[in-house]
Amino acid sequence: MTTRDLSRIADALDRLAPAPLPAPDWTASAYVWDTDPDRLVPVQKVNRIPLHLLLGIDRARDTLHANTRRFAEGLPANNALLWGARGMGKSSLVKAVHGDLEKTGLKLVELQREDIHTVGRLLTLLRAAPHRFVLYCDDLSFSHDDAAYKSLKAVLDGGIEGRPDNVIFYATSNRRHLMPRDMIENERGSAINPAEAVEEKVSLSDRFGLWLGFHACDQDNYLAMIRGYCDAFGVTIDDASLRAEAVEWQATRGSRSGRVAWQFFTDLAGRQGVTV
Structure with missing residues (x-):
């Protein structure tokens, strides 16, 4: 059996039983x-x-x-x-x-x-x-x-x-x-x-x-979520404007949820030039 044959057999065995994977890097969270x-x-x-x-x-x-x-x-x-x-x-x-x-x-x-x-x-x-x-x-x-x-x-x-x-x-x-x-x-x-x-x-x-x-949130919770985001990130808007715009946003989405609240806030922050 030639050296080339032995090398070919070794490669085939490696494919059948690959070497163990290296230990993970545990420095990330x-x-x-x-x-x-x-x-x-x-x-x-x-x-x-x-x-x-x-x-x-x-x-x-x-x-x-x-x-x-x-x-x-x-x-x-x-x-x-x-x-x-x-x-x-x-x-x-x-x-x-x-x-x-x-x-x-x-x-x-x-x-x-x-x-x-x-x-x-x-x-x-x-x-x-x-x-x-x-x-x-x-x-x-x-x-x-x-x-x-x-x-x-x-x-x-x-x-x-x-x-x-x-x-x-x-x-x-x-x-x-x-x-x-x-x-x-x-x-x-x-x-x-x-x-x-x-x-x-x-x-x-x-x-x-x-x-x-x-469970699906009611309108008061929906508006409270948006107000909480605004206060946390320094977005200024009066309550009347927030309510009118947020309710319109919700109506165009056909649903009301925490995700929709965050999407409206993201749009609002973008319009005001606030980085989130």
């Missing part, structure tokens, strides 16, 4: 999980709003903050599902809570919905790290033919290894049970044993010990 190849990509600046500017969701804010603070201190804490109306600050709250507590050394890792099936590999990496992590998945939901939720079920509760002690899982979703209502109804109507079929589909949400509901 936030990361995005990338699977091509598996690695944690540091995020130098997280896109978030300060915690004190999230208005109208006081109970959810205080509950999630307390749960996360206990986890950061090494105390027992629950996985959390933030569900409900779109644009009401679910993902903003997760990022803001982390921002308020990152001085404790807590790190945030974002897992994309389409990479849920790789969560086991990610947890193996985090388990060995000398840090505590909030593992966060935004807009989590599953369709009728999606089996990825089974990977997550075993990780959250029920698998042999389970969730590492240094990892907590937070997810946001517009759906309380992470699956469309019509899909649950279809399962109930077509299965041989309807109760068992539905139970299999909704049992994932039961693995979250903390459920936080977000």
